[in-house]
Amino acid sequence: MNTIANRAAPLLALAICLAASPAHADEADSTIIVTAPTATDAAEERASRTPGGTDVVSYEDYADKSVVSLRDTLAFSPGVYLQPRYGQEVRISIRGSGLSRGFHMRGLTLLQDGVPINLADDNGDFQELEPIFFDHLEVYRGANALRFGSGTLGGAVNGVTPTGRTAEGFYLRGDVGSFDSYRGLVSAGVAGDRVDAWGAISADTSNGDRDHMKRRSFRFHGNVGLKLSDVVSTRFYASYNNIKQEIPGALTYNQALTTPRRASAAAVAGDQARDIVSLRLQNRTTFDWGAFKLDVGGFVNAKSLYHPIFQVIDQDSLDLGGFVRADYMAGPVEVTLGGEWRRGTTDALQFVNIAGRRGALTFDADQTARTANIYGEVRVRPVERLTLIAGGVYADGVRKRRVNVSTSLGGRIAFDAFSPKFGLLFEPGENVQLFANYSRSAEFPGFGEVFQTIGTPPVSQVVSTIRPQRAWTAEIGTRGKMGVVSWDLALYRSTLKGELLQFTTNASIPAATFNADRTLHQGVEAALEIAPTDWLRLRQVYTYSDLRFRDDSQFGDNRLPVVPKHVYRAEARIGSDALHVAPNVEWVPDGPYADYRNQVRTPGYALLGVTGGARMAEGVDAFVDVRNITGKKAIGDISAVIAATAPSNVTPAASAIYYPVERRAVSAGIRARF
Numbered sequence: 001m002n003t004i005a006n007r008a009a010p011l012l013a014l015a016i017c018l019a020a021s022p023a024h025a026d027e028a029d030s031t032i033i034v035t036a037p038t039a040t041d042a043a044e045e046r047a048s049r050t051p052g053g054t055d056v057v058s059y060e061d062y063a064d065k066s067v068v069s070l071r072d073t074l075a076f077s078p079g080v081y082l083q084p085r086y087g088q089e090v091r092i093s094i095r096g097s098g099l100s101r102g103f104h105m106r107g108l109t110l111l112q113d114g115v116p117i118n119l120a121d122d123n124g125d126f127q128e129l130e131p132i133f134f135d136h137l138e139v140y141r142g143a144n145a146l147r148f149g150s151g152t153l154g155g156a157v158n159g160v161t162p163t164g165r166t167a168e169g170f171y172l173r174g175d176v177g178s179f180d181s182y183r184g185l186v187s188a189g190v191a192g193d194r195v196d197a198w199g200a201i202s203a204d205t206s207n208g209d210r211d212h213m214k215r216r217s218f219r220f221h222g223n224v225g226l227k228l229s230d231v232v233s234t235r236f237y238a239s240y241n242n243i244k245q246e247i248p249g250a251l252t253y254n255q256a257l258t259t260p261r262r263a264s265a266a267a268v269a270g271d272q273a274r275d276i277v278s279l280r281l282q283n284r285t286t287f288d289w290g291a292f293k294l295d296v297g298g299f300v301n302a303k304s305l306y307h308p309i310f311q312v313i314d315q316d317s318l319d320l321g322g323f324v325r326a327d328y329m330a331g332p333v334e335v336t337l338g339g340e341w342r343r344g345t346t347d348a349l350q351f352v353n354i355a356g357r358r359g360a361l362t363f364d365a366d367q368t369a370r371t372a373n374i375y376g377e378v379r380v381r382p383v384e385r386l387t388l389i390a391g392g393v394y395a396d397g398v399r400k401r402r403v404n405v406s407t408s409l410g411g412r413i414a415f416d417a418f419s420p421k422f423g424l425l426f427e428p429g430e431n432v433q434l435f436a437n438y439s440r441s442a443e444f445p446g447f448g449e450v451f452q453t454i455g456t457p458p459v460s461q462v463v464s465t466i467r468p469q470r471a472w473t474a475e476i477g478t479r480g481k482m483g484v485v486s487w488d489l490a491l492y493r494s495t496l497k498g499e500l501l502q503f504t505t506n507a508s509i510p511a512a513t514f515n516a517d518r519t520l521h522q523g524v525e526a527a528l529e530i531a532p533t534d535w536l537r538l539r540q541v542y543t544y545s546d547l548r549f550r551d552d553s554q555f556g557d558n559r560l561p562v563v564p565k566h567v568y569r570a571e572a573r574i575g576s577d578a579l580h581v582a583p584n585v586e587w588v589p590d591g592p593y594a595d596y597r598n599q600v601r602t603p604g605y606a607l608l609g610v611t612g613g614a615r616m617a618e619g620v621d622a623f624v625d626v627r628n629i630t631g632k633k634a635i636g637d638i639s640a641v642i643a644a645t646a647p648s649n650v651t652p653a654a655s656a657i658y659y660p661v662e663r664r665a666v667s668a669g670i671r672a673r674f
Contacts, residue, residue, distance in 0.1 A: 248264065587607075635660060
């Protein structure tokens with residue numbers, strides 16, 4: 001599959017870039033390639049009709065940053081907790097989603113152009129999203145992501161790429177920075193009466209701010225749109241990723257705070273890495289009859305993963321699926337109905353890790369996953385300023401494994417759940433909204449949770465007693481704009497049953513990741529922007545997270561680890577597009593707990609940075625991004641454990657579960673559009 005993807009990618013890139021070449025150069029203009037106001041405005045209008053926490057992040061919001069990961073794009077998205085681990089690997093959590101997952105992500109649906117990139121077992125690799133390609137990102141927190149067919153606790157993040165109609169012309173970008181970091185982007189878009197095309201190629205390389213953290217990537221994304229008639233239009237998308245990332249590993253408490261540059265001994269000895277080659281093809285066809293609109297489409301994702309860690313994980317996977325969505329509007333009534341089906345097969349191999357190379361075969365299995373859902377929502381406006389919403393999503397899933405080589409056992413397990421949602425949206429003024437909703441969410445365990453090492457002596461097999469994680473969430477809030485002030489405020493309270501967390505194994509809890517009894521996630525998601533003049537803008541986000549057990553037999557009412565109670569970010573942009581500077585701060589007053597027993601808590605920190613930009617000529621901008629100016633040493637992310645060892649001057653904590661924050665770094669670049 002790796003060979004197929006490598007051969008097909010240059011042909012796809014050539015075809016779409018030729019389609020996007022300046023054959024219609026007389027139609028091109030100097031429009032900024034990734035700031036199409038019509039696309040962003042349409043996304044904001046859709047978000048404003050949702051009775052809950054949503055926001056839209058445009059490319060302009062992070063254009064002055066060195067864009068490496070989703071953290072760079074969503075830093076000022078309220079309620080989104082993001083911490084870097086290494087390269088593009090980040091911790092991403094919304095409303096406490098995926099706390100037990102110390103790698104990649106869980107409890108969140110990631111999409112590109114409305115099509116999920118999660119694997120069929122709902123786990124995902126956000127490295128396959130290239131943020132520098134996006135026109136904007138849509139963030140729908142919790143059950144507000146119903147419009148994407150998502151029924152998870154965290155919600156959905158949808159990255160939307162430009163088209164030939166929203167980004168005509170050429171766009172070039174080049175970055176250079178600390179740790180031998182280089183990054184380049186070239187893209188082009190054209191549009192005619194019936195056809196438009198857009199394509200982009202990016203490449204980057206970096207040695208990273210820690211040892212054994214080199215990164216290399218080459219990516220392509222493009223799309224071609226066809227207007228077949230006044231009613232029917234279709235768009236084809238193609239993405240290719242070739243990512244090579246060394247893994248530096250986690251450090252002990254003292255190492256992370258004193259020598260954050262170092263890599264773990266195990267990561268170096270095993271030459272640990274995560275290399276991905278993926279090819280994704282998708283189509284969306286729209287039938288628009290005015291009051292009634294129908295979207296149908298399909299996708300296929302082929303991925304090859306070479307991942308030497310404790311063993312060499314070598315997997316080839318193929319995921320395919322289809323989706324349908326219908327929207328109908330008749331006066332004060334709007335109806336949405338949709339469905340999605342995904343099926344994935346994985347040829348899963350494991351080998352003894354000999355300095356990053358394959359040794360003896362230890363595991364060979366065929367894994368199959370299926371996830372399907374049907375969802376619907378009705379919105380009624382009984383009076384001018386009030387909208388009532390009711391909806392729900394029914395989902396089912398299957399996880400199956402057949403073992404060819406190993407003493408591990410295979411098996412099959414199936415899940416299903418219905419998650420209803422009720423909400424209201426009240427608009428007392430033209431630019432002011434009040435909202436409330438009450439909803440249920442359900443998350444099915446993936447392969448990592450279903451197939452675990454259990455029992456004494458340990459045996460790897462299907463955990464037949466594991467069940468979906470379910471939650472009821474109540475949410476109230478407001479958003480709007482009044483004069484120079486705009487705001488977004490949401491308060492939520494989620495009561496969870498069966499949250500997937502780590503426990504000490506015993507007769508009743510045979511696996512390390514298992515269902516908790518009752519847990520509570522509640523908090524505040526707030527954003528406030530003040531723009532008193534054209535040359536001054538202050539934006540702030542604050543997240544309060546109270547995540548805890550509720551009378552648990554092992555952990556009582558302990559706080560859940562990983563996510564701190566308070567996180568505050570602020571940025572003041574001073575100046576105009578001709579010349580501006582934007583100092584920023586990230587403040588965590590008290591760090592989170594590292595373990596479920598609440599024995600170790602990491603220290604708080606404040607990171608200072610600054611970005612800036614200047615107009616060099618018409619269509620040409622320069623920018624600079626300085627991070628962690630003071631060189632602060634702190635702990636950012638944690639791979640939670642059941643019980644961590646408290647550090648002391650005599651006995652330093654031995655648990656290597658901590659990831660340091662980014663070190664001081666400077667990057668600069670130039671953007672040009674024509």
